[in-house]
Amino acid sequence: MTYRVCLVCMGNICRSPMAEVVLRQALADRGLAGRVTVESAGTGGWHEGDPMDERALRILSDHGYDGSAHRARRFTRDWFDRYDLVLAMDRDNLVTLRRLAPSGVEVRLFRSFDPAAPPDAEVPDPYYGGREGFEEVLALVESAAEGVAKHIADEVG
DSSP, X not given: OOEEEEEEESSSSSHXXXXXXXXXXXXXXXXXXXXXXXXXXXXXXXTTTOOOXXXXXXXXXXXXXXXXXXXXXXXXXXGGGXXXXXXXXXXXXXXXXXXXSOTTOOEEEGGGGOTTSOTTOOOOOOTTSOHHHXXXXXXXXXXXXXXXXXXXXXXXX
């Protein structure tokens, strides 16, 4: 059985797709590529079908990752049945997801898995800024992805 995780931000063109690419690599590095599916989505639908933001793609590429296949999607209530783990990039999206979630479904912040971060730490939205914001997001995502990968490795055995 495949373990499935979905990473969620606002529009699914910056943070969550960057985290998707990085987490997928962290899991592959642990030998879990065939046992875990990593996807991403946004709580808003205005970018549906669009590729990742060019700045996010560039930062990922500059650091050896490939996000070129990404297309934005919108997370809907019925998706909770598809995933074992749903992680929000920030508190606003966490609140939105918790409102959508069926009773008993846990939704957590992505950075809550980063042992160096406080439990309520967010991945800031770099959309309205420059390159440095996307660099910061990548660093935060890489750090948290290791903790998420460890958690998933423990879950799948």
